[in-house]
Amino acid sequence: MADARTDPRSASIAAIRRYLQLRDWKETATKNDAITLFYSTIEGERLEVPLPTRRDFEGAERLISDALRTLSQLAEREAAELADDINSLGFDRIRSIIPDEQVRADSIDLNVATNFILSARRLVTATATNELVPSTFYGRITKDALAYTERCRFGHTFRGSFGFTIESPVIQNDEPPLPGIPQTPPFERRVIQRLVRGLHDVQKAEATENPGIIAENYERGFNANMCEALVDLISGTSDRLAIEVAWSPEWRPSPDVPSAPVFHIKPVTVEIVRDAANSLRRAETARELDILGKVIRLKSEHNPADLLDLTSPREIVIQWMSDEFGPLNVKVNLSPTDYIAALEAHRTGQMVSITGVLERINRTWILSYPKNVQIQF
Structure with missing residues (x-):
């Protein structure tokens, strides 16, 4: 059967x-x-x-x-x-429609499909994490967010306009609604509502050419991680996607989200969303911190022992386990003397501590204005 x-x-x-x-x-x-x-x-x-x-x-x-x-x-x-x-009654459904020019004989390239699935998973997990603990960005996903993502389903592709369906589960609503008393939606519904709010902010940011609209609403919409996941999804799939959301009838959508959301991705979307992500990263990370870790990479174009050569950059990468951001590889440009100390620490397997201003530029973590470089014996 x-x-x-x-x-x-x-x-x-x-x-x-x-x-x-x-x-x-x-x-x-x-x-x-x-x-x-x-x-x-x-x-x-x-x-x-x-x-x-x-x-x-x-x-x-x-x-x-x-x-x-x-x-x-x-x-x-x-x-x-x-x-x-x-x-699919017990699921909120997100349909992403691929433009016709990428469809051949009711099919698309395998690498496009693979990228969509991986990027969509990242976007869903990022949205769940930000719903649990709203922040401008996070360093690691939570177990609860990952568990939610595992409960989501990849639904049927659909013909006509080719596309993918992601189904987010919602629990059955057994309590009848009371007049004038709004029901508290379950976590799974709140995740998709956050995604919809964020996409709505993206459209407003496009219309006004103002990525700040996305960044300032991170507590209810997109944070940096969600922005980056959306950029990856668009870049690897299409910059002309259409995204539709169909709510499960088990729960009424909140008044601040549309009953039948439809969003159209444009070529300008990537730059707007990427600018918002960078803004969100800078807002949180541009502060002085102490990092501690092992030197895993060194780079110097000239003789690193020439202490008088101040023009040649001397770069190291420290593997730092941050309580706030998780495991990070942080780049640091050092003075000749400090670089020699880092070289010695790398040779002997010792850890190095450095104080500086931590920033994330695109996807690279950088410690600017380094000082107090010390080998931890």
């Missing part, structure tokens, strides 16, 4: 029941414990939809097909399309 999740012609019994419940259909038992009856009054006429309670009896597949056909006629949609939506 075909799996109800992968067979586009079918849907699970539980999903069809939930679809009917969300539309206020009533349920009643029948004399046959293998069949339950749903009914509703539509335009003054009582309609009935019998459903099997389990799939392992003769006639179950026919009842499911009949139910889908009836419901698709009421919704004026194709049965296969409705079945796919029913199976």
Whole structure:
């Protein structure tokens, strides 16, 4: 038997029941414990939809097909399309549509698909991390954010306009809404709402040519990590993506997000978002810190022992385990004397401590204005 999740012609019994419940259909038992009856009054006429309670009896597949056909006629949609939506009731869905010029015979290049999946995963994980602990950027992802990402699904690609679907799970909402009292959405819904707010900020930043709109709203939208993940997704997939979000009917979207969000990526998007990421990184990291670690790389174009040569850069890279940012490789340009000390520390395997101003420029961590270079014996 075909799996109800992968067979586009079918849907699970539980999903069809939930679809009917969300539309206020009533349920009643029948004399046959293998069949339950749903009914509703539509335009003054009582309609009935019998459903099997389990799939392992003769006639179950026919009842499911009949139910889908009836419901698709009421919704004026194709049965296969409705079945796919029913199976995804417990998920918020993000659809990314690839432009037609990149599609050949209903397919795209494998490297484009691979990059999309990896970058989309990064974007989802970054969004979850920022929802848990809002900040201009973070050094490491949280276990809870990673666990959430693992629960997301990669849905069917869809024809016509070729694209990918990412499905974010939401828990079933068993509490009826009370008038005037907003419900607190689950964490999974809040993650996707943050993504939507951030994309909305991106569009406003494009319209005004002001990346500061993105940066100033990091507490509710994009932080630097989310910006960088979006840049990677666009750069490796297409700079003319369309992104649509379909909310699960289990929870109403918050008033500050649209009910049917649609975003169009433009070529200018990459530069706007990259500028916002750089701004967010500088705002947090441009401060004096002490770093401690082993020298893992040294670079000098001329004789490093020539203490009188002040024109040739002497660069080292220190592997630093930061409590705040996680493991970092930090570049430092040193004076001739300090470079010789770092060279000795590298030779003997000793650690080096340096004080300076930590900055992140693009994806490179740099310690500027170094001082107090000391070998830790």
